[in-house]
Amino acid sequence: MKIFNKIVIIGTGLIGGSLGLDLRKKHLVGKITGLSRRKKNVEFSKKIGVIDCSATSLDVVADADLVILATPIEVIIDIGLKISKKIKKDCVVIDVGSSKEAIVSKLSRVIPNFVGCHPLAGSEKKGVTNFESGIFNGSTCIITPNAKTNSQALRKVKLLWKKLGSQVIILTPKKHDQILAFISHLPHVLAFALMNTISEKFLALSSGGLKDSTRIAASDPELWSQILLSNRGNLLSAISSFQRKLDLFKLVLRNKNNKLLMKILEAAKEKRKKLG
Amino acid sequence: MKIFNKIVIIGTGLIGGSLGLDLRKKHLVGKITGLSRRKKNVEFSKKIGVIDCSATSLDVVADADLVILATPIEVIIDIGLKISKKIKKDCVVIDVGSSKEAIVSKLSRVIPNFVGCHPLAGSEKKGVTNFESGIFNGSTCIITPNAKTNSQALRKVKLLWKKLGSQVIILTPKKHDQILAFISHLPHVLAFALMNTISEKFLALSSGGLKDSTRIAASDPELWSQILLSNRGNLLSAISSFQRKLDLFKLVLRNKNNKLLMKILEAAKEKRKKLG
Structure with missing residues (x-):
């Protein structure tokens, strides 16, 4: 069951890449486009079938139904602000950063369907060669809505993590x-x-x-x-x-x-x- | 090849019990007598064949060729002092405590063939039900002689640990x-x-x-x-x-x-x- 059609993963490291792998495997999304500042990463992701297309410009988010921000935390807000002007009105945007207050507060102001997420499934290994299928299965994903969070977007994002096998916990970004x-x-x-x-x-x-x-x-x-x-x-x-x-x-x-x-x-x- | 004939293990917890198991398996010693303040432990050790005899009195050290002090650290010195008056002149005594300066300094004064040892093979599990064969194989054992240490006793104790598969490292107790x-x-x-x-x-x-x-x-x-x-x-x-x-x-x-x-x-x- 597809929850989103076209999706863009920005940052194809351990979490972004593994997400691509499992979203495809479980048929939860349609076409996956990957973006990475490391050309090598995104090419490798394409080669092993984690993504369908690689892109170098943020313009590819224009027709996306879901954008996943999976870059290092400092860049999440920057990229979020940039894509906020490029996405469709009903495009859902999530991030997977390890701290939430700054990200959710800034991005929920400019992206109507922004939902902050933190899957507790990382590891000390990082990068494109450490993709792992199934790392979200049985793990916990914390979703951190605030007063601005669109309830329908929240519902769909919750469903996405549950379908990946995660136990979803809702907390305020502050908590x-x-x-x-x-x-x-x-x-x-x-x-x-x-x-x-x-x-x-x-x-x-x-x-x-x-x-x-x-x-x-x-x-x-x-x-x-x-x-x-x-x-x-x-x-x-x-x-x-x-x-x-x-x-x-x-x-x-x-x-x-x-x-x-x-x-x-x-x-x-x-x-x-x-x-x- | 037997290195010692009659041996007594005082304290049949994780380290003491596992030592008994491996010393017997590798035919490095003859008869093994076990002593524990917990009667249950020592009876269980006998039942599963870690030791040949169980004893409740320290007097059993009288004809031992090797005594292994494997009790909690506080009791090692006490028991060492007590058995020093009961052992044969050529009986080798080792301990397996995790700190060495106090133990080696006190016991080397009263036991001619005392050799301080610290096998780095413990774990957060303890007690009689966690005996494990082979835990010394591939691990490190630190032996801590001082100026008083008898060189022949040291040589035999080194050999014992090596035969158990440990890498032996010699350090002063202080270091x-x-x-x-x-x-x-x-x-x-x-x-x-x-x-x-x-x-x-x-x-x-x-x-x-x-x-x-x-x-x-x-x-x-x-x-x-x-x-x-x-x-x-x-x-x-x-x-x-x-x-x-x-x-x-x-x-x-x-x-x-x-x-x-x-x-x-x-x-x-x-x-x-x-x-x-």
Whole structure:
């Protein structure tokens, strides 16, 4: 069942490319046109059948029924503003950025059918050679409407993610950014900072624990510097909350307070169990 | 080829039990006697054939050729001191604790053939039901002799770990504790603190990144409170180093210094690549 006919994916990296793959596989859309600032990416996407056509000019959005903005976060607003003057009136536009408040607030003003989305299906791998079919199946997609969001566009976009197998959760952009600061952006900052704390000559002795803890430190620096900056207010609060927990650890260690240390570790273990 | 004849394993948890399993499988030792403060554990170990005999009194070490101290770290020194008066003169004693300076310094004074060991083969799972054969194969074992260590005992213990498939690395106890503070104890502290920072109601939205980052937060609180306290001097320094990196992150975010942020993230990614 086609939900949209002509679609344009701007940015054919891990998320954009994998989306193309699954939308086609599940026959949810018609013709897919891909755009990327990296010509190599978009040509490769065409070659392996993720998209039908490659384009280099944003003008191709003119007859699109759905445009997916899947570029790094800094460019999403720029491109959104540019295409707002080129799209059809009823064209639905979604983005897949990792922070939502700035994007949704700016783009919902100029695009009548804009719907902010954040599929929690990324990975530390990026780029065209890491397309993966089925990464949205069983994952969560947060949709972040605001007061301006068109309800029919929202309904169609919800349906699209559900058909891809995602569990859809609706949050305000503000709430989304507050939560993501803790569950995603803070863990990334800690992983980056941890790698930068450990002397290179110690790495040979690392065990599985360190590897798991720092897997996300291999995330793309360009993508992630933009994500972190785009949510810096919430992230700074999250870092401060974390620092207070770390200060408590230091105090407990200095005082050899085994009883309180046990309590802290037990609370962490109990909460971790809930993550599955 | 038997390296030791009669051996006693004190503490039949994950490491002690798995050691028994592999020592027997590879015919590296003769009769294995197991001791545990948990009667259930030691009975289960006997039932599944990890040990030949179970015992409740430390007196069984009297005719042992090798004693393995595999209890939580706090008890290692206590039990080591106790058995020092009961063992044969040529009995080799090893421990498998995660910090080494205090243990090696105290036990090498009273046990002529004491050799401190730290197999990097643990996991967040513990206890008798998590025995695993082959966990030492391909892993690293750090052996930490000091000036008092008997060279023949050291040679035999090295051989034992090599026959189990471990890569043996020799470090002083002091160096071991400094390094482990960074590559193991600090990551655990961060994982515990991160879990305690995140509000429980946010957990439903977590993705794979957070799960990986906090896997070790499910580690046993009793075991880990002791490990952290036993290496608190080095750990406090490691936490302070980490805090400086975190302060830099805050500064960079406050100043929206994208260029420096990119550099920090690139450095982390490069180092993470080396971890494999």
